[in-house]
Amino acid sequence: MINDFYRKIIAESSQSLVKDTLSIITRYHRLQGSSGLWNAVNELKEILGGLGLPAKTFRIEEGDGIGFIKAPISWDPIEAYIEIKIGDHVLARLDLKDHPTLLAAHSPGGEGCAELKVCGEKLCDGEAILVTGYLYDIYLNTDAKLILYYMKNRHPEAVPYTGLFLEPGDKMKGVVMNIPYSLALKIMSLKIENPRKKITVCWKAKINRHNKGLPILISCIGDDPGVVFISHICHPKPGAHDNASGSAGNLHVAYVLSQINPGFSYCNIWVPEYTGTVFLEDKLPWRPLSVINLDMIGSKQYITGSSLTLINPPRFMNTFTAPAGWIAMQKVFDTSKSFNNISQPGIRYGISPYTMGSDHDVFIVWGIDSIMYNEWPSKYYHTDKDTTETIDPEHLMNTSIASILTAYLILKSNNNFLEGLRRIYDSYLKTWYKSQAIKIGYSINYLSKYLVKKPLVEKLEEPLMKSPIFSRTLYHILGRARYLEIRKIPGIYTYLAVYAPLSEKIGLNNHVKHYKAELLIKWSRKEEKQVVDAWETIKSNIKI
Numbered sequence: 001m002i003n004d005f006y007r008k009i010i011a012e013s014s015q016s017l018v019k020d021t022l023s024i025i026t027r028y029h030r031l032q033g034s035s036g037l038w039n040a041v042n043e044l045k046e047i048l049g050g051l052g053l054p055a056k057t058f059r060i061e062e063g064d065g066i067g068f069i070k071a072p073i074s075w076d077p078i079e080a081y082i083e084i085k086i087g088d089h090v091l092a093r094l095d096l097k098d099h100p101t102l103l104a105a106h107s108p109g110g111e112g113c114a115e116l117k118v119c120g121e122k123l124c125d126g127e128a129i130l131v132t133g134y135l136y137d138i139y140l141n142t143d144a145k146l147i148l149y150y151m152k153n154r155h156p157e158a159v160p161y162t163g164l165f166l167e168p169g170d171k172m173k174g175v176v177m178n179i180p181y182s183l184a185l186k187i188m189s190l191k192i193e194n195p196r197k198k199i200t201v202c203w204k205a206k207i208n209r210h211n212k213g214l215p216i217l218i219s220c221i222g223d224d225p226g227v228v229f230i231s232h233i234c235h236p237k238p239g240a241h242d243n244a245s246g247s248a249g250n251l252h253v254a255y256v257l258s259q260i261n262p263g264f265s266y267c268n269i270w271v272p273e274y275t276g277t278v279f280l281e282d283k284l285p286w287r288p289l290s291v292i293n294l295d296m297i298g299s300k301q302y303i304t305g306s307s308l309t310l311i312n313p314p315r316f317m318n319t320f321t322a323p324a325g326w327i328a329m330q331k332v333f334d335t336s337k338s339f340n341n342i343s344q345p346g347i348r349y350g351i352s353p354y355t356m357g358s359d360h361d362v363f364i365v366w367g368i369d370s371i372m373y374n375e376w377p378s379k380y381y382h383t384d385k386d387t388t389e390t391i392d393p394e395h396l397m398n399t400s401i402a403s404i405l406t407a408y409l410i411l412k413s414n415n416n417f418l419e420g421l422r423r424i425y426d427s428y429l430k431t432w433y434k435s436q437a438i439k440i441g442y443s444i445n446y447l448s449k450y451l452v453k454k455p456l457v458e459k460l461e462e463p464l465m466k467s468p469i470f471s472r473t474l475y476h477i478l479g480r481a482r483y484l485e486i487r488k489i490p491g492i493y494t495y496l497a498v499y500a501p502l503s504e505k506i507g508l509n510n511h512v513k514h515y516k517a518e519l520l521i522k523w524s525r526k527e528e529k530q531v532v533d534a535w536e537t538i539k540s541n542i543k544i
Contacts (some may be wrong), residue, residue: 001343001413002327002408002409003018004145004402005262005405005408005412006332008260009256009401009405010214010401010405011251012255012256013400013401014255014397015255015397017251017255018249018252018298018396019246021248021252022109022244022245022391022396023238023274023388024040024043024044024388025233025244025248026237026238026240026244026388028040028043029077029236030105030234030239031075031077031163031235031236031295032165032214032273032275033072033073033075033105033212033213033214033272034075034076034077037215037233038212039274040233040247041057041058041217041233041270042215044217044233044251044470045057045106046290047251048100048217048251048254051384052258053253053258054221055217055218055219056217056218056222057179057212057216057217057218058216058218059212059215060213060272060276062167062168062211062215063167063169064213065278066279066466066467067278067465067467067468068467068469069216069274069278069467069470070167071470072105072163072164072165072166072167073106073166073167073168073209073213073537074209074210074212075105075209076208076209077096077205077207078206078208079096079206080095080102080103080203080204080205080518081093081094081095081102082179083200083201083202084183084200084201085200086115086200086449087200090168090185091183092183094177098234098260100238100384101158101161101162101178101312101382101383101384102177103166103175103176103178104162104164104176104177104178104321105162105163105165106162106163106165106166106175107176107177107207107274108173109173109175109207110146110174110175110204110205111204112127112128113201113202113203114128114145114146114200115127115128115199115200116130116199117129117203118127118187118188118225120132120188121133123142127145128148128149128203129144129146129147129148130148130187130188131147131148131296132149132151132152132184133484134484135162136165136174136471137166137475137480137484139173139174139176142173144174145175145441146174146176147174147175148177148184149176149177149179150178150179150180150181150183150184151181154181154382154383155261155379155385156182157180157182158380158383159179159180160180160181160383161178161236161431162178165472170219175203175205175544176290176461178201187199203239203451214276215276216269216271216272216276216280217269218269218280218283219254219268219269220265220266220268220285221257221258221265222266223285223286224264224265224286225265225287225288225409226264226265226267226288226290226411227264227266227290227292227407228254228266228284228288228290228292229254229267229268229269229292229294229407230250230271230277230291230292230294230360231246231247231250231269232277232295232359233247233270234274235382236384238386239386240387240388240389240390240391241336241378241380241391242296242378243295244388245296245297245298245299245391245396246294246295247270247294248298248404248479249297249396249397249399250268250269250270250294250400252396252400253400253403254268256400256401257404258337262404262408262412263410264408264412265285265286265411266407267285271359273358274359274362274467274468274470277359277362280362281454287461289368289410289411290320290321290369290370290411291368291369291371292321292372292373293359293363293370293371293372293373294372294399294400295358295359295372295373295374296374296375296376296378296381297374297375297400298375298392298393298395298396298398299346299374299375299378300390300391300392300395301392301395302382303379303389304375304378304379305377305378305379306378306379307349307375307376308329308333308347308373309350309351309352309373309375309376310325310326310351310372310373311352311360311371311373312353312354312371313354313369313371314364314498315353315455316452316455316502316514318369318457318459319371319422319455320369320408320410320418320421321370321406322371323410323424323425324405324406324409324421324526325373325402325403325406326428328402328406328409329408330343331402331405332398332401332402332405333346333347333349333398333402334346351429351432352415353518353519354494355491355519356494356497356498357374358372359496360372360520361468361497362467362468364498364502365465365466365468365501366460366464366465367457367464368460369459371406373402373403407525409421409453430451433447434447435449437520440520442522446516449517450510450513450516451514451517452517453516456506456507461529463503464506465501465505468498469497469498469501469538470497474496477542478534478538485530486534489523489530493510495515495535496535496538500514500535500538500539501516501539501542504544505544512528512531512535518526
């Protein structure tokens with residue numbers, strides 16, 4: 001059964017389509033709320049129409065929101081540069097044309113020259129400041145005319161991507177620009193060598209505010225409930241791995257399925273991440289049985305350092321998509337052979353417990369069986385060096401093939417087969433957890449006691465929540481000092497934004513313990529108390 005369908009997919013697959021689509025999408029600066037995002041979506045819509053596929057675009061107004069997520073302002077960067085000097089010596093000059101991530105998304109415009117004050121990880125006074133930390137907090141709490149921002153956890157030689165995601169009515173303050181960590185280190189070193197050394201910076205940022213809103217692109221086939229393939233198409237130019245790759249893979253899925261007539265219903269959807277996804281519920285022809293999120297796929301792993309990962313739903317949710325996805329990954333990517341001719345992985349791939357970070361999160365809080373195919377880590381993640389040269393078209397195409405195969409296994413298999421597959425996968429997961437625990441020194445007893453044994457959520461007809469709880473909401477509920485303290489705790493965001501509220505909705509008691517076991521987290525007693533106390537504050541505020 002699976003082999004015959006797999007051969008059909010292979011026969012219709014096209015690396016050239018993947019390469020062409022990737023090239024088209026990466027031409028555009030696809031920031032949320034930008035004209036470039038609309039241009040990329042309209043290009044895909046035209047391709048879908050050329051394939052004879054239905055395609056509808058929907059417009060989300062700036063400031064519109066559902067749950068805890070709102071669409072940002074409509075905004076285009078026109079031009080921007082910075083020049084950093086010591087006396088007459090130019091230390092660095094960066095321009096938006098060469099570094100599309102130079103100007104933070106939704107930054108106000110402005111220009112000027114000033115002495116650069118080095119703040120580091122703490123705010124300081126100055127007309128122009130060099131700083132790192134939680135950017136939204138920095139923006140709210142400084143009157144600087146220029147925030148020169150750097151990130152320690154991005155490629156040191158690349159200009160990082162950041163966004164303010166300002167909403168209509170938010171105050172337009174100083175310009176926010178990004179510089180490579182290596183340049184920030186050079187500036188800080190010069191000030192350490194000679195604290196009196198005067199470093200000046202001149203800047204200019206020209207922007208255009210408009211009212212275009214944000215686009216959603218939907219192409220659906222079939223009247224019965226089926227599967228959704230979703231990819232976010234936003235992010236700055238070039239944004240090849242994140243996420244022109246997933247968007248190109250999704251188009252390849254649409255093309256192949258249109259050629260083979262699979263006998264099941266499906267939708268291919270492209271959205272601005274989160275801000276578009278939360279608006280999908282009343283725009284789909286049916287409530288999905290399964291969702292496959294394609295986000296950052298198909299890289300040259302020897303460049304990016306990535307591994308392809310299947311992100312599972314939380315263990316309290318019943319899933320047939322994850323077992324099917326795991327079998328499909330092995331079928332497609334086990335292309336090598338052992339000495340005795342047993343199939344072996346041809347690329348790095350694996351599985352992961354549920355962690356939030358992309359559009360599958362919205363479907364998870366809606367109670368819909370959802371997975372994500374994702375590659376992580378990614379060497380040039382959220383920087384101007386995320387180029388098409390880091391993408392392997394064959395690997396990208398194969399990930400889209402695995403997605404199609406996943407959908408086929410879910411929608412064309414009988415219930416007995418699916419239930420058997422689910423049991424096999426759950427048995428594998430339990431062994432995986434124990435192996436991981438031994439490897440990292442995690443308590444087997446704790447794991448055995450608190451790892452959720454069986455799902456509490458079956459098929460639901462109504463969402464459990466409208467959206468995950470976004471970080472900005474957590475910031476305002478908890479207050480500045482408390483939020484900045486707890487955000488350092490590893491794994492806390494997934495817990496507060498998705499796991500804890502869903503656990504409350506379904507009646508899962510002592511969920512902080514279950515969460516720690518599921519993600520193999522080792523919080524100290526102090527950290528666990530901070531997490532629990534934070535959740536109690538959030539819970540009382542949002543009235544779950």
